[in-house]
Every structure is written in C-alpha cells, then in structure tokens.
Amino acid sequence: MTRIDQLAVGVPAIIVSIDRAACGDLVWRRLHEMGFDEGVDIEVLHKAPLGDPIALRVGNTTIALRRAQAALIEADISAVAVREAAE
Amino acid sequence: MTSAVAALVGNPNAGKTSLFNALTGARQKVGNYPGVTVERKVGPLKLPDGRSIEVIDLPGTYSLDPRSPDEAVTRDVVLGRQAGERVPDAIIAVIDATNLRNHLRFVLELKRLGRPMVVALNMIDLAERDGLTIDVDMLSERLGMPVVPTVAVRRRGLDALAAELAPLLDGAAAGEALPPGEIVGLQREARQLAAAVTLGQGVARRATQNIDRVVLHPVAGPVILAAILFMMFQAVFAWAEAPMTWIEDGIAAIQGWTAARLPDGLLLSLVNDGLLAGVGAVVVFLPQILILFAFIIALEQSGYMVRAAFLMDRLMARVGLNGRAFIPLLSSFACAIPGIMAARTIDEPRDRLTTMLIAPLMTCSARLPVYAVIIAAFIPDRPVGGAFNLQGLVLFGLYAFGVLGALAAAFVLRRTVTKGANQTFLMEMPKYQAPALRDFAIGLWQRAGAFLKRAGTLIMAITVILWVLVAFPQAPEGADGATQIEQSFAGRIGHAIEPIFRPIGFNDEIAIALIPGLAAREVAVAALGTVYAIQGDEAEVEQSLVERLRGAWPLPTALAFLAWYVFAPQCLATLAVAKRETNSWRWPIFMFVYLFAMAYVAAGLTFWVSSALL
Ligand SMILES: Nc1nc2c(ncn2[C@@H]2O[C@H](COP(=O)(O)OP(=O)(O)OP(=O)(O)O)[C@@H](O)[C@H]2O)c(=O)[nH]1
Ligand SMILES: [Mg+2]
Numbered sequence A: 001m002t003r004i005d006q007l008a009v010g011v012p013a014i015i016v017s018i019d020r021a022a023c024g025d026l027v028w029r030r031l032h033e034m035g036f037d038e039g040v041d042i043e044v045l046h047k048a049p050l051g052d053p054i055a056l057r058v059g060n061t062t063i064a065l066r067r068a069q070a071a072l073i074e075a076d077i078s079a080v081a082v083r084e085a086a087e
Numbered sequence B: 001m002t003s004a005v006a007a008l009v010g011n012p013n014a015g016k017t018s019l020f021n022a023l024t025g026a027r028q029k030v031g032n033y034p035g036v037t038v039e040r041k042v043g044p045l046k047l048p049d050g051r052s053i054e055v056i057d058l059p060g061t062y063s064l065d066p067r068s069p070d071e072a073v074t075r076d077v078v079l080g081r082q083a084g085e086r087v088p089d090a091i092i093a094v095i096d097a098t099n100l101r102n103h104l105r106f107v108l109e110l111k112r113l114g115r116p117m118v119v120a121l122n123m124i125d126l127a128e129r130d131g132l133t134i135d136v137d138m139l140s141e142r143l144g145m146p147v148v149p150t151v152a153v154r155r156r157g158l159d160a161l162a163a164e165l166a167p168l169l170d171g172a173a174a175g176e177a178l179p180p181g182e183i184v185g186l187q188r189e190a191r192q193l194a195a196a197v198t199l200g201q202g203v204a205r206r207a208t209q210n211i212d213r214v215v216l217h218p219v220a221g222p223v224i225l226a227a228i229l230f231m232m233f234q235a236v237f238a239w240a241e242a243p244m245t246w247i248e249d250g251i252a253a254i255q256g257w258t259a260a261r262l263p264d265g266l267l268l269s270l271v272n273d274g275l276l277a278g279v280g281a282v283v284v285f286l287p288q289i290l291i292l293f294a295f296i297i298a299l300e301q302s303g304y305m306v307r308a309a310f311l312m313d314r315l316m317a318r319v320g321l322n323g324r325a326f327i328p329l330l331s332s333f334a335c336a337i338p339g340i341m342a343a344r345t346i347d348e349p350r351d352r353l354t355t356m357l358i359a360p361l362m363t364c365s366a367r368l369p370v371y372a373v374i375i376a377a378f379i380p381d382r383p384v385g386g387a388f389n390l391q392g393l394v395l396f397g398l399y400a401f402g403v404l405g406a407l408a409a410a411f412v413l414r415r416t417v418t419k420g421a422n423q424t425f426l427m428e429m430p431k432y433q434a435p436a437l438r439d440f441a442i443g444l445w446q447r448a449g450a451f452l453k454r455a456g457t458l459i460m461a462i463t464v465i466l467w468v469l470v471a472f473p474q475a476p477e478g479a480d481g482a483t484q485i486e487q488s489f490a491g492r493i494g495h496a497i498e499p500i501f502r503p504i505g506f507n508d509e510i511a512i513a514l515i516p517g518l519a520a521r522e523v524a525v526a527a528l529g530t531v532y533a534i535q536g537d538e539a540e541v542e543q544s545l546v547e548r549l550r551g552a553w554p555l556p557t558a559l560a561f562l563a564w565y566v567f568a569p570q571c572l573a574t575l576a577v578a579k580r581e582t583n584s585w586r587w588p589i590f591m592f593v594y595l596f597a598m599a600y601v602a603a604g605l606t607f608w609v610s611s612a613l614l
Helices: A025-033 A077-086 B014-023 B069-078 B100-111 B123-131 B136-143 B158-168 B183-196 B206-215 B220-238 B241-261 B268-284 B287-301 B304-318 B323-331 B336-345 B349-361 B367-378 B390-415 B439-470 B481-487 B491-502 B508-517 B523-535 B543-553 B555-567 B572-582 B586-613
Strands: A011-019 A041-047 A052-060 A061-065 A073-076 B005-010 B041-046 B051-057 B092-094 B119-124 B147-149 B426-429
Touching: A011 A025, A011 A077, A025 A041, A025 B183, A025 B426, A041 B241, A041 B268, A073 A077, A073 B572, A077 B491, B005 B014, B005 B100, B005 B119, B005 B491, B014 B119, B041 B481, B092 B100, B100 B119, B100 B136, B100 B183, B100 B481, B119 B136, B119 B158, B119 B426, B123 B268, B136 B183, B136 B304, B136 B523, B147 B158, B147 B586, B158 B241, B183 B304, B206 B220, B206 B304, B241 B268, B241 B543, B268 B367, B268 B439, B287 B304, B287 B323, B287 B367, B287 B439, B304 B323, B304 B390, B304 B426, B323 B336, B323 B349, B336 B349, B336 B572, B349 B390, B349 B572, B349 B586, B367 B555, B390 B555, B390 B586, B426 B439, B439 B491, B439 B508, B439 B523, B481 B491, B481 B508, B491 B508, B491 B586, B508 B523, B523 B543, B555 B572, B555 B586, B572 B586
Parallel strands: B005 B051, B005 B092, B092 B119, B119 B147
Antiparallel strands: A011 A041, A011 A073, A041 A052, A052 A061, A061 B426, B041 B051
C-alpha cells in the first residue's frame, strides 16, 4: 500500500482507499466527481517544481492536485500486475 | 406560445459552447480549459421540422451539487430554480468521447431527473484519432436515450442532433424521475458502461503526454512559462511598431487635411486638438492590444493555461491563493472585467474574493497605451544584451511590478480581511488542441471591435468634454496655450487637486488627465493628448504626444506616473463588476481605497528615490 503522494513518476497503481474523514465531504465528493474511486487505475505523470502539486493520470484523464490531498489516497502497485494477469 | 427550450449540460470543457455556437450561430467564448463559460447564454435554433426553439449554453459542472457560483447557475437552470424561468423542455448532455467514464457518470445523474434527454457524443474526432471505437447504438440502448456523435468544431453531427431533439420537445419521452443517485454507485455504473461500449482501446493522449513531459518538467517547465510570458510582452512592443506608425501617420494626415480646410478657430481646435488628438492617442494602440490578445487567446485555446496554473500553484499557495486563480488573473492582463467574472469558478469564497480584489493589479490592456507613451518618451530605444530591447524590458518590468504587487496584496489580504482556511487545488488538465481558427479569429475580431467602439463612444465623449473644459473660458486674444490651460475650467480643477499629487511629483497637466482617466485608464493618454495639443503653439502641433511629453516632464515625474498606473484603481467598470459579483458596495469601495493607497505610495517612493538618484 502506498500513499499516492509517495508514488514515483510513471509507476501505475490501483486506488485502494480514499480517506473520507480526513478529506472532508466536500473534497471527497470532488475527488469522486473527477474520477477517483477505489479500483481505478492511476499513475503519477508529473510533479511541479518542488514536488507540489502533482499531475495524475486517473483512468483516461489527467488531474492536478496538491500533495496534501494526494496523501489521503492510498494505492496498490502490485494490484496492477494482478489485474493485468486476470485480463 | 413561448418557444421550447433545450439546455446544454455537461462536464467542463466537453465542448458545450462550441456546440452552442455551431447550433445557434452565436459567438460565445470557447477555450481549452475547464471553466470558460460562467454565465447562461441563450440562442435560437431552427429544427428540421421548421420549429424555432431556444438553446441555453451553461457553465460546465461535474454534478448537480455545485461547488462554485458558476456551477450553481447550471443547477438552477436545469432544476428550474432560476427566478422567472421554467424547467428546460429537454437536456442536451454534451460528453467528451475520450473520457466516457467521468462524463457518463454525469449523464447517469442527469438521467435520474427524468427529463427528455439526448446525448451529444462530442469530440468523436479525437476519440478516433486515439484509436477508440465506440459502439454508439449500444450506448444509446443502454442509456435509454438517443446518442449522436458530434464534432462541434467541425460542425459534424449537428443536423442529426437537431433531428433527435425535435421529438423530445413534444413532451412524450420523459422517463421516470428517481432520487439523486449516490456518487460511487454512479461512478461504477459509468465505468462498466464505458468499458462495455468502448470496442477498440487506443493509446490515449500520446501527443499530450509527450508535450507535457517537456512543458511540465520541473526545471524546463517554469523556464518555458517565463519565456512565453516574456516573449508575449516583447512581441507587443516589437511587432506593433510598424502598424502603429501607419496609424499615427494616418491621423496626422487627417489633422493636416482638416487644418488646411477649416478656418482657424474653435471648430478646428475641437476637431484636431480634441477629437483627433484624443481619440487618435488611444486608437494608435490597436496593434499592440491585438498582439496581446492573440497571445492570450492562443494560450487559452491550446490547453496550456491549466499547465501554467499547475506550475504556478506552489507559488500562489505561498500567498494564500489557489493555482486556479492563475487563469482569471492571466485573462486580467487583457481586461480585469472578464477576469473578475472568471473568478466565479473558484469554489472557496475567500479565495474567490481575494482573486477578485487583486485582479485589477494585473496590467490590463487599457494601461498599455499609458505605459507605451511614457516609455516611448522617456526610455531610450536601445538593444540590451543582444536579443532584448530596453523599452521592452521596462514594459516587462512594469507588468512584473503589478504581479508582485498583487502577490503582496494577496499575502496581506489572506492574513487580514479574507482570512480563512487553506484551499485545495484540483483541476482537470485538458488535451492540447491546435487553436480553432474560427474561434481565434472571432476572439480577436470581437476584441478589436470592443476597443474601437470604446474609443469611438466613451473615450470620444470624455475627450470632447475635456476639450470644452480646457478650451473655456477662453483666454484673451494673443495669450499663449499655457495661459489658456491655466485659466480654463480644467486648469482650475487641476490646480485645485494638484496639492494632493504634488508630493509624488505630478504636475497640473497630470492632475487634469487623472480625472477623466478615472472613467477609463486609456483616457488619460487621450486627455494628455488634448491638454498638450491645446497648450502647444503652431510649430508644436506637428509633434506627437511622445515628443511633447519628453520636453515637458522631468524623468522622476514620468517614472512616478508609471508607478501610479501600475496600481491606481482607475476604472469605473471594474468597480461596477466587483459590486455585481460581490453583491455589495463594501468590496468595491475597499478595492478602491486599498489600490489608491498602494498607487500613492508606489508613485511617491518612485519619485523621491529617482529624484535623489538622478
Ligand atoms: N477536436 C475537437 N475539439 C473540440 C470539439 N468540441 C470542442 N472542442 C474544443 O474543446 C475545447 C472546449 O470547448 P468549449 O466549447 O469551450 O467547452 P465548454 O464545454 O463550453 O467548456 P466550459 O464552458 O469550460 O464548461 C475548445 O478548445 C474547443 O475548440 C470537438 O468536437 N472536437
Ligand atoms: Mg462553455
């Protein structure tokens, strides 16, 4: 399990959890509206100068968000291999 | 009977406005970033069966549960909560074919309203380019509503869309209204649906990712951003030179023509010193303003704007702002009014207010004439370090000065009057697009039109009034121009307020020009044009304003005047928009006072320091 602010650039992963209590309902909902959800494939594409914010591929879209929010989302790197094997 | 109404609803940047323009022939602003449209707009559409209906373009939103004021507009219209308006008869859900998952989620949410609906599967060209194949029939069947592939920018699929719309308006097709769905459930349903209808899985966004690898590079990215902005301001000076000379020569030729035809007297003075000198002084800047707008429109349409916001977020967070604020602030370089309105897309109210309060510090195009005249008069036109030009550098410095002032103001405001919790930055990055030629041309054309219209109406009217104030009461026969100004109405007013401005190095003429300059910034140039035209004797009339200023002002005064203009709240329209957007006079008054104070201090410091040094 890795917090996605810790993910290296270019490593695909699958979202495992989004900490609703820590996000607050507003941000939690906004994240979901932009495509974040458990089971969605993501990948860090870019980090801004000084490492914040970061740009993520979320499914087919690219979303920019700050590390503070990224830290509330956990993802699994090994799950990608599992999923690919299943397909 | 009132005509039927169809509303365009969808996620930001799906192409709603492009579709609206294509359907109704409107010319609303299109741009490649989320949050271009912030107001509802209505236009007519003729259906194939001959009926005329109304189409409403709405701000993009991710759901009917709005976060920001622009999204609230959409919810209110869709749910019929807008005062004096009924529920739209049909919804046209516009979705981006390359991002079905997220966009279908909103379609599923809208479907639960039970209203007649049709889906415009837009940007199908981009899906095809990415190698995505979408089973349109299956999508339509699974959604239970017609789905029409469209390419809004190429006018593809418009007739089919209109044809599907017609039967919906007869009221029969409405489904069952369900309570709003739970978002996670809708997301999963949308993901399944997207997977089911997507046949060919292509490689998405390869070009975009390649460009981003360069422009979002942690080191190269900021350098490229700075270079783009710097080039923009260099170009404004360098490329506009020739066309500006043509316009100047043209106006001088007209002045010569009237001088030869009209008898020497009041009428000639009104035409030459008032109208032509005043309005001409402003119109000369059309080429520069067009170049500036060309850059801004190209940035907006390419998709780079969100990247810039991304790169700037960290810096803006330092002063308590959101990277998202970069977009309204950059468009404030064109004009603070759309900038202040674009702040609607910022959800946190304190963030939004701060952004609106500092927007006037971004150097708008109306300040350009003022800067340009003073720079041309006082800053030597010589190359610096090979590639650059001193005048361009000073102009860039003034823009930078405004930006730094804005950041400083935001820093203070966020710790005092707009204190509040820190914000999130969450933004979708669009695919890069080559600017659509038509939208680009329309954007420029509208700008040029608005600028010339302002010159021909507001600025012309103020110039004439000013001419009257300067030309009357008339000095006795034989008195020179300077005496005339001194004892005219304007001269007396200028003299009365001059004590306020004397400490910061301003003379009577500047004081006279500042008053009409309050209505609109560029009028100050027109006013100086008029004042100095009347003051000048015959020989001097041939000289341009630049040459006359050079003789009349000491350098510290000129620099103080520039510093004043970086900050001064000289635009009634901006204050009026601030009033409208905040629903009270409190904030515009606050804005005026704090900007005035900043302008006074900046001009004063500039004057004292440069007087001591030079
Ligand atoms: N290739 C392609 N580009 C499109 C199409 N439709 C719109 N665009 C582009 O997509 C971008 C967004 O278009 P807009 O019409 O401003 O989108 P919108 O939905 O009104 O956006 P908001 O007002 O921000 O919600 C612009 O750069 C358009 O040129 C299309 O069918 N194909
Ligand atoms: Mg729009």
